[in-house]
Amino acid sequence: MADVAVHADHGSGHGHHSSTGLSNNKLAMWLFLGSECLLFGGLISTYMLYRGRVSDGPHPSAIYDIPFTSVSSFVLLMSSLTMVLAVTAAQRNDDSKTNLWLTVTALLGSTFIGGQVYEFTAFYREGLGFTTSLFGSSFYTLTGFHGVHVSVGVILLLSTMGIIRKNRITGNKAEVVEMVGLYWHFVDIVWIVIFTLVYLIPA
Amino acid sequence: MAIIERPSTAPAVPAVATPSSSLGALKRPMMETGWKSWLFTVDHKKIGIMYGAVAMFFFIVGGVEALLIRLQLAMPNGKILNADVYNQMFTMHATTMVFLFAMPMAAAFANYFLPLQIGARDVAFPRLNALSLWLLVIGGVVLNLAWFLGGAADGGWFMYAPNSGPVFSPSNGVDFWTIGLQIAGIASLIGSINLIVTVLNMRAPGMTFMKMPVFTWMILVVQFLLVFSLPVITVALVLLMFQREFGATFFDAAAGGDPLLWQHLFWIFGHPEVYVLILPGFGIISEVLPTFARKPLFGYPFVVFSGASIGLVGFGVWAHHMFATGLGPVSVAVFSIATMAIAIPTGVKIFNWLLTMWGGKIWYTTAMKFAIGLVLLFTVGGLSGVTHSVAPSDTQQTDTYYIVAHFHYVLFGGMVFGLFAGFYYWWPKVFGRLLNEKLGSWNFWLMFFGMNLTFGPMHILGLQGQPRRMYIWTDARAGEGFFNLAFWNMVASIGSFVLTTGVLMFLINVVYTWRKGPKAGADPWDARTLEWLTTNPPKPHNFDRIPVVHHLDEFFHRKYEEDTATHTMRRIADGADLVRAEEAAADSDIHLPGPSYWPLVLALGIGVLGLGTIYGIPVMVVGAAVILLGSFGWVLEPSVPADSEIDPPSVDGPTKEIAPLG
Numbered sequence: 001m002a003d004v005a006v007h008a009d010h011g012s013g014h015g016h017h018s019s020t021g022l023s024n025n026k027l028a029m030w031l032f033l034g035s036e037c038l039l040f041g042g043l044i045s046t047y048m049l050y051r052g053r054v055s056d057g058p059h060p061s062a063i064y065d066i067p068f069t070s071v072s073s074f075v076l077l078m079s080s081l082t083m084v085l086a087v088t089a090a091q092r093n094d095d096s097k098t099n100l101w102l103t104v105t106a107l108l109g110s111t112f113i114g115g116q117v118y119e120f121t122a123f124y125r126e127g128l129g130f131t132t133s134l135f136g137s138s139f140y141t142l143t144g145f146h147g148v149h150v151s152v153g154v155i156l157l158l159s160t161m162g163i164i165r166k167n168r169i170t171g172n173k174a175e176v177v178e179m180v181g182l183y184w185h186f187v188d189i190v191w192i193v194i195f196t197l198v199y200l201i202p203a
Numbered sequence: 204m205a206i207i208e209r210p211s212t213a214p215a216v217p218a219v220a221t222p223s224s225s226l227g228a229l230k231r232p233m234m235e236t237g238w239k240s241w242l243f244t245v246d247h248k249k250i251g252i253m254y255g256a257v258a259m260f261f262f263i264v265g266g267v268e269a270l271l272i273r274l275q276l277a278m279p280n281g282k283i284l285n286a287d288v289y290n291q292m293f294t295m296h297a298t299t300m301v302f303l304f305a306m307p308m309a310a311a312f313a314n315y316f317l318p319l320q321i322g323a324r325d326v327a328f329p330r331l332n333a334l335s336l337w338l339l340v341i342g343g344v345v346l347n348l349a350w351f352l353g354g355a356a357d358g359g360w361f362m363y364a365p366n367s368g369p370v371f372s373p374s375n376g377v378d379f380w381t382i383g384l385q386i387a388g389i390a391s392l393i394g395s396i397n398l399i400v401t402v403l404n405m406r407a408p409g410m411t412f413m414k415m416p417v418f419t420w421m422i423l424v425v426q427f428l429l430v431f432s433l434p435v436i437t438v439a440l441v442l443l444m445f446q447r448e449f450g451a452t453f454f455d456a457a458a459g460g461d462p463l464l465w466q467h468l469f470w471i472f473g474h475p476e477v478y479v480l481i482l483p484g485f486g487i488i489s490e491v492l493p494t495f496a497r498k499p500l501f502g503y504p505f506v507v508f509s510g511a512s513i514g515l516v517g518f519g520v521w522a523h524h525m526f527a528t529g530l531g532p533v534s535v536a537v538f539s540i541a542t543m544a545i546a547i548p549t550g551v552k553i554f555n556w557l558l559t560m561w562g563g564k565i566w567y568t569t570a571m572k573f574a575i576g577l578v579l580l581f582t583v584g585g586l587s588g589v590t591h592s593v594a595p596s597d598t599q600q601t602d603t604y605y606i607v608a609h610f611h612y613v614l615f616g617g618m619v620f621g622l623f624a625g626f627y628y629w630w631p632k633v634f635g636r637l638l639n640e641k642l643g644s645w646n647f648w649l650m651f652f653g654m655n656l657t658f659g660p661m662h663i664l665g666l667q668g669q670p671r672r673m674y675i676w677t678d679a680r681a682g683e684g685f686f687n688l689a690f691w692n693m694v695a696s697i698g699s700f701v702l703t704t705g706v707l708m709f710l711i712n713v714v715y716t717w718r719k720g721p722k723a724g725a726d727p728w729d730a731r732t733l734e735w736l737t738t739n740p741p742k743p744h745n746f747d748r749i750p751v752v753h754h755l756d757e758f759f760h761r762k763y764e765e766d767t768a769t770h771t772m773r774r775i776a777d778g779a780d781l782v783r784a785e786e787a788a789a790d791s792d793i794h795l796p797g798p799s800y801w802p803l804v805l806a807l808g809i810g811v812l813g814l815g816t817i818y819g820i821p822v823m824v825v826g827a828a829v830i831l832l833g834s835f836g837w838v839l840e841p842s843v844p845a846d847s848e849i850d851p852p853s854v855d856g857p858t859k860e861i862a863p864l865g
Binding site for chain 2: 018032043053130138171
């Protein structure tokens with residue numbers, strides 16, 4: 001009896017047995033992102049505590065280039081739009097469009113990273129090193145952590161594209177793209193918080 | 204990455220099985236026996252047993268460290284350890300016991316029994332489960348490597364600044380400590396996500412949340428605590444690492460940093476961690492007490508929700524570890540009251556356990572003795588905990604042996620006794636043999652008396668003002684009369700050896716049982732929950748068919764029926780018969796997730812990357828390359844083997860065994 005009931009639940013040959021009806025992968029990704037919120041929460045708190053502590057070197061207001069960072073923030077936000085297009089293309093099972101939008105998303109993400117590298121070098125030239133002041137240490141730690149997250153996202157995007165091209169994907173293709181998308185949107189949303197708290201609100 | 208049940212595809216299966224290979228090189232390791240079947244396994248039961256073995260090893264390591272501490276303090280002017288080694292000893296004792304014994308042992312129980320209790324065939328992500336185990340092993344190795352490479356961490360287990368800085372900790376010990384804990388933290392984070400998804404998504408049909416066993420509930424609460432507290436300690440560890448390796452000054456007061464930032468970050472993790480340690484023990488005895496009192500758990504919903512509220516409030520009390528830092532009256536008042544409030548759900552649980560035993564036909568097995576021991580000793584520890592919530596009193600007790608007494612009563616008397624109750628209760632489930640009850644009785648009584656002899660006097664020592672981390676005391680300062688330090692230090696040291704003898708009895712019992720122990724029947728304890736609805740030990744696929752659940756304590760309700768006239772329970776079936784009935788109705792062609800090299804490869808890569816932060820960029824690059832390779836291998840390998848990778852099912856009727864390659 002039980003056997004019959006179990007199989008009746010899924011109908012198809014490879015259905016998952018899921019008590020909530022949600023996919024295991026997505027549930028795990030949401031939990032991971034919930035945990036990441038506290039990681040960034042801790043880093044942002046550290047920055048907020050230390051942003052005014054400038055024993056040496058430039059003060060935040062002296063080096064932030066708001067127009068430049070606004071542009072790179074806009075680029076990152078647009079990458080969320082292209083990510084959504086990639087996910088819908090994957091759900092329509094349109095491989096070429098999926099790959100196209102994944103590539104565009106990765107390019108926009110790389111542009112943001114390029115902007116961050118430029119910004120870090122500019123700040124360094126203006127006298128803000130990692131150990132110059134507590135402000136410097138906490139600024140580079142926070143934005144650096146975010147940058148690493150974006151870079152990992154770019155690697156995920158390119159790998160997903162490569163694996164789809166080679167047709168080596170294991171599991172549900174649309175779901176894989178959607179999972180990468182969830183991560184990508186999270187990284188974008190965190191940047192909105194960082195941009196507001198770090199750059200826009202004066203120390 | 205889920206366990207998949209497919210209707211039989213027998214006619215299409217080729218005659219010769221060919222394992223798949225990802226990255227073209229490594230073929231899937233389908234061995235069924237031998238060391239490779241353990242090293243590359245993704246079976247939650249084997250992983251659970253390995254977690255248990257690793258945790259037991261570190262329990263012995265941490266225990267030896269504790270004995271050395273007690274030897275040093277037994278007499279005035281102790282000469283066993285010098286001040287430096289003593290600092291390393293208590294730091295590593297605490298770190299080992301918390302992160303390498305208590306958490307992994309709870310993970311061992313969770314891994315093994317959680318899928319069995321909810322009627323699942325494995326956890327949601329079997330390969331991630333293996334990755335958690337190997338990361339824990341590597342984290343433990345990295346932590347202890349420091350002993351051989353210039354000295355272990357020596358700043359105390361909560362590693363306050365400035366002790367964590369280069370002035371007071373010049374060796375690499377603290378560096379290994381930050382790396383080791385970060386790796387162990389990743390292991391716990393992955394494990395907790397895995398177990399939450401397993402509980403939420405893989406319950407057997409009919410098992411609603413309020414029909415879940417209490418052990419499963421408590422483990423679920425613990426995993427939520429871990430998911431949201433581990434990232435905070437990760438931040439603290441990363442900041443400390445950047446301070447030590449790259450010259451930042453986050454916790455350096457002289458450079459304008461805030462040592463209190465570390466304390467806040469540490470305890471925002473550290474206090475939920477306390478409940479991470481104790482709740483599994485609560486879960487275990489909530490299974491053991493009803494079984495051996497032969498009554499259902501009194502007030503199941505109250506036990507469940509008080510467990511959940513302990514978890515929730517546990518996030519809001521961290522600053523009671525910091526009363527002595529001068530937080531200000533408002534913070535102190537708020538955290539005092541929140542801390543007192545946590546005693547309420549804990550008290551509710553104690554009364555539920557008492558009322559579970561009240562009027563029951565108590566069967567005094569060793570498991571039951573340990574469970575009752577927990578209720579007793581945890582109450583003592585809980586009450587001294589309430590005295591800490593009173594800030595003025597806590598200010599006096601901070602960093603004295605009174606604190607040491609308190610947390611050993613809750614952690615040793617609470618958690619460890621819970622784990623030992625679990626050993627005796629579930630040993631026949633895991634190994635098919637009953638642990639010896641006579642040795643068990645020795646084990647319990649020696650541990651019970653030993654533990655009270657060791658930690659009881661510490662209340663007195665602490666109230667007399669013996670500081671928590673002093674490495675030496677002198678006769679001149681020991682005082683006189685009944686409360687003199689000399690006498691009670693000696694009692695505590697003797698107690699620690701009694702305690703050790705008790706633990707040795709357990710190890711002897713394990714060896715004896717392994718060689719001569721009687722085979723356990725299907726249901727030796729007349730148990731109540733689903734994990735007993737399968738053979739002892741369970742088959743690789745756990746359940747021959749997925750059970751359909753109608754009741755809380757499903758297994759009990761399949762054995763007993765209420766006599767409506769007298770309102771008593773009447774036995775209608777035998778546990779062994781129920782298991783045989785399941786075997787007769789087995790599902791056909793059950794596909795289980797396949798073994799894999801990649802969890803081990805990935806874990807090694809993360810270990811090398813971590814060591815690279817100490818040994819330089821080239822080592823980091825090697826680590827990162829191995830991680831990248833491991834990730835691709837992982838992603839390209841299907842988690843469930845294709846039909847072609849498995850020997851074809853037998854033609855006559857349904858296959859009951861999975862048939863991996865020979």
